[in-house]
Amino acid sequence: MEILKIVTIAVVCAVICVIVKQIKPEFVPILQISSLIVIFTLCVSGVKNLFASVSELAGVSGVMQDEYIVLLVKVLGVALITKFAIEICNDSGNSVLGEAVSLAGKAVILMMCFPLLS
Numbered sequence: 081m082e083i084l085k086i087v088t089i090a091v092v093c094a095v096i097c098v099i100v101k102q103i104k105p106e107f108v109p110i111l112q113i114s115s116l117i118v119i120f121t122l123c124v125s126g127v128k129n130l131f132a133s134v135s136e137l138a139g140v141s142g143v144m145q146d147e148y149i150v151l152l153v154k155v156l157g158v159a160l161i162t163k164f165a166i167e168i169c170n171d172s173g174n175s176v177l178g179e180a181v182s183l184a185g186k187a188v189i190l191m192m193c194f195p196l197l198s
Contacts, residue, residue, distance in 0.1 A: 082126045086119050151196070155189050162188075 093115035097108050131153070138149055162185030169178035 082122055086122055089115055089119055089122075148196075151192065155192055158185060158188055158192070161185075 093111060097111055100111060101108050134149060134152075162181060165181045166178040166185075169175070169181060
């Protein structure tokens with residue numbers, strides 16, 4: 081249940097940041113970055129287990145080939161990076177830029193999937 085750890089860390093960090101912001105606002109980014117590092121570390125270990133499980137499943141079933149798994153991972157990476165960039169653009173008030181990033185991400189994913197059609 082990694083998600084419970086991640087959610088707990090995020091909520092505790094948010095509460096601490098609200099309290100610290102009133103006393104020493106310059107420490108808030110340090111707290112946020114440190115909690116992001118911890119959350120990222122937890123996510124990496126979870127994703128590592130996920131890739132191992134997918135590879136094992138692909139090997140046992142014989143249905144999926146290695147290049148499909150690689151493509152799946154690449155598409156997932158593009159989707160996550162695109163979503164992250166969209167959220168940053170929207171949070172900064174540049175929703176038009178966020179929509180452009182969204183369209184570009186969809187186009188890149190579509191281009192990556194064209195080899196599957198041949």
